[in-house]
Amino acid sequence: MQKRTPRGMSMMVETVDDLARLADYSFMDQLNCDPDGRADGADHAPRQVFSGHYVPVKPTPIENPEYVAHGKTLFNELGLADSLAQSDDFTRMFSGDLSRVPEPIRKAGWACGYALSIYGNEYTRQCPFQTGNGYGDGRAISVLEVVANNQRWEMQLKGGGRTPYCRGGDGRAVLRSSVREFLAQEHMHALGVPTSRSLSLYVSTTERVRRPWYSEGSRSTDPDVLVSEPVAISTRVAPSFIRVGQLELFSRRARKQEHPQAMEELEKIVLHLIDREYSEVIDQTLATPEKVVMLAQAFRRRLTSLVANWVRVGYCQGNFNSDNCAAGGYTLDYGPFGFCDVFDPRYQPWTGGGHHYAFLNQPAAADRNFYSFCTALRPLLAAHPGCLRQLDEIQGDFPQVMQDEMEKMWAAKLGLDAFDAELFSELATLMMQTPVDYTMFFRELSSVPDDIEGLKKSFYEGRTYAADPEGLDKRWSAWLTQWKSCIRPGAREELSHQMKGVNPKYSLREWFVVPAYQQAAEGNYTLLRELQEVMTQPYAEQSRDIEDKYYRLKPPELFDLGGSSHYSCSS
Numbered sequence: 001m002q003k004r005t006p007r008g009m010s011m012m013v014e015t016v017d018d019l020a021r022l023a024d025y026s027f028m029d030q031l032n033c034d035p036d037g038r039a040d041g042a043d044h045a046p047r048q049v050f051s052g053h054y055v056p057v058k059p060t061p062i063e064n065p066e067y068v069a070h071g072k073t074l075f076n077e078l079g080l081a082d083s084l085a086q087s088d089d090f091t092r093m094f095s096g097d098l099s100r101v102p103e104p105i106r107k108a109g110w111a112c113g114y115a116l117s118i119y120g121n122e123y124t125r126q127c128p129f130q131t132g133n134g135y136g137d138g139r140a141i142s143v144l145e146v147v148a149n150n151q152r153w154e155m156q157l158k159g160g161g162r163t164p165y166c167r168g169g170d171g172r173a174v175l176r177s178s179v180r181e182f183l184a185q186e187h188m189h190a191l192g193v194p195t196s197r198s199l200s201l202y203v204s205t206t207e208r209v210r211r212p213w214y215s216e217g218s219r220s221t222d223p224d225v226l227v228s229e230p231v232a233i234s235t236r237v238a239p240s241f242i243r244v245g246q247l248e249l250f251s252r253r254a255r256k257q258e259h260p261q262a263m264e265e266l267e268k269i270v271l272h273l274i275d276r277e278y279s280e281v282i283d284q285t286l287a288t289p290e291k292v293v294m295l296a297q298a299f300r301r302r303l304t305s306l307v308a309n310w311v312r313v314g315y316c317q318g319n320f321n322s323d324n325c326a327a328g329g330y331t332l333d334y335g336p337f338g339f340c341d342v343f344d345p346r347y348q349p350w351t352g353g354g355h356h357y358a359f360l361n362q363p364a365a366a367d368r369n370f371y372s373f374c375t376a377l378r379p380l381l382a383a384h385p386g387c388l389r390q391l392d393e394i395q396g397d398f399p400q401v402m403q404d405e406m407e408k409m410w411a412a413k414l415g416l417d418a419f420d421a422e423l424f425s426e427l428a429t430l431m432m433q434t435p436v437d438y439t440m441f442f443r444e445l446s447s448v449p450d451d452i453e454g455l456k457k458s459f460y461e462g463r464t465y466a467a468d469p470e471g472l473d474k475r476w477s478a479w480l481t482q483w484k485s486c487i488r489p490g491a492r493e494e495l496s497h498q499m500k501g502v503n504p505k506y507s508l509r510e511w512f513v514v515p516a517y518q519q520a521a522e523g524n525y526t527l528l529r530e531l532q533e534v535m536t537q538p539y540a541e542q543s544r545d546i547e548d549k550y551y552r553l554k555p556p557e558l559f560d561l562g563g564s565s566h567y568s569c570s571s
């Protein structure tokens with residue numbers, strides 16, 4: 001794979017020296033560095049950070065790193081040779097050791113503070129100082145920004161050791177959670193849903209930490225044992241890692257006039273967000289208030305589309321707080337997430353998330369995050385009542401725009417040109433009563449079956465179904481007939497093809513991931529690689545063997561299992 005350097009010469013990135021040629025810190029250098037931080041980045045103890053957009057932090061390398069996986073699609077896009085992932089210098093750098101990186105790559109990375117709102121309510125309780133000044137990237141450390149093929153990417157280690165925001169945590173991520181995030185990011189990208197991307201994953205062959213987890217076969221809600229797990233560092237990549245919570249942090253400081261530069265820091269981070277994530281849709285020459293209004297509009301578009309896409313592919317974020325909501329409108333933080341098996345509007349794998357953040361409540365949760373986002377922008381419009389009114393309107397219309405996106409998405413899943421409320425309502429009822437496997441149902445429907453026999457492959461046949469199978473089958477048949485009267489007549493092949501591009505065949509169910517990370521913890525990456533392969537082509541039919549393994553109902557004995565069907569801790 002060839003790529004172009006900024007000077008127009010093409011080259012392949014085969015070494016970290018080559019990578020260094022793509023380094024470009026000009027954007028982040030426009031931001032304010034914490035004036036109390038140590039420039040060398042040897043700043044790891046939890047403390048309050050009162051101002052500045054970032055703190056220089058040197059990652060803490062994991063001991064004896066071993067290559068686990070790299071994101072082949074992203075490598076390809078960036079022009080990185082696959083061999084780079086297992087080279088010594090790349091392994092060293094992306095397992096946290098920056099001591100020998102070539103210039104201009106810096107020997108310290110950076111961590112950012114952010115605030116937290118839960119369902120639109122501002123919280124500071126999570127901050128050990130109760131001020132909000134100690135909350136932020138506790139174990140995420142960005143190490144590089146590159147410009148490749150005219151696209152700017154930030155590279156961020158997760159599990160790279162303590163930062164001033166670690167709040168007493170160890171700054172580490174275990175292999176289990178790192179495998180989950182790594183696979184899910186690649187899968188999400190392949191599903192066509194905006195997301196942070198997977199660059200690399202290394203595990204330590206000697207360093208371990210203890211985490212609360214579930215004993216074998218446990219059905220307990222909360223973890224019932226402490227397990228020792230290998231630590232890992234995964235690197236994720238995005239145009240920026242600015243979160244809604246980050247804007248809130250600076251906005252709260254501006255609102256409370258916490259220091260003389262507070263308003264300037266807010267304006268800077270907002271303009272920075274526009275430059276990094278919205279430069280193509282917001283005119284550079286506009287004044288800040290106009291830019292802010294356009295930003296709200298553009299983010300609303302992205303956020304509503306994102307959430308509709310999540311529902312399309314059966315994804316539940318699980319903890320959609322403002323600090324897990326990327327201001328660029330992509331998916332971020334694959335900790336408490338899950339891809340559903342059984343269709344259930346209240347599906348929520350994370351036991352700490354409650355129904356607020358359940359599967360079909362995600363549009364409402366997005367509305368709350370959008371509210372927090374708009375609130376954060378308000379101080380910048382204080383002297384511009386006209387712009388404030390526009391912002392109010394953009395915010396007020398969120399539920400309607402969200403609803404429109406959802407209806408468009410349901411119509412696409414059903415292969416219809418327009419949403420049909422009655423048809424959808426009966427379908428949702430049947431899907432819950434039967435109940436069905438969400439992914440399999442829509443994929444089977446995508447074959448435009450003659451009768452309901454094919455659809456029955458997706459039936460879990462619960463109590464309601466068992467009580468009256470003939471009755472439910474009859475209603476399903478009636479629904480199918482009704483659906484057929486709504487689809488375009490005579491173009492079955494074309495419709496099927498179109499629907500199969502909307503309804504994936506494969507989804508990253510947790511019970512596929514569990515054996516993969518368990519095996520990986522023993523140093524065997526066979527299953528992980530197979531999953532990576534299968535889940536990066538989720539719309540393809542794939543082989544019969546893969547279909548038998550990965551296109552099937554969740555076995556009954558795997559329901560309600562702690563650590564698989566639900567988890568209370570994801571890190």
Ligand SMILES: Nc1ncnc2c1ncn2[C@@H]1O[C@H](COP(=O)(O)OP(=O)(O)OP(=O)(O)O)[C@@H](O)[C@H]1O
Nearest residue numbers: 136137138139140166169170171172333334335571
């Ligand atoms: N082991 C740890 N050490 C230090 N800080 C941690 C640790 N685990 C989580 N945190 C911090 O606690 C906060 C909440 O954790 P959460 O699970 O949302 O984030 P995460 O999965 O680490 O990160 P991210 O949102 O960056 O993907 C985050 O600010 C995170 O950085």
Ligand SMILES: [Mg+2]
Nearest residue numbers: 323324333335
């Ligand atoms: Mg998080």
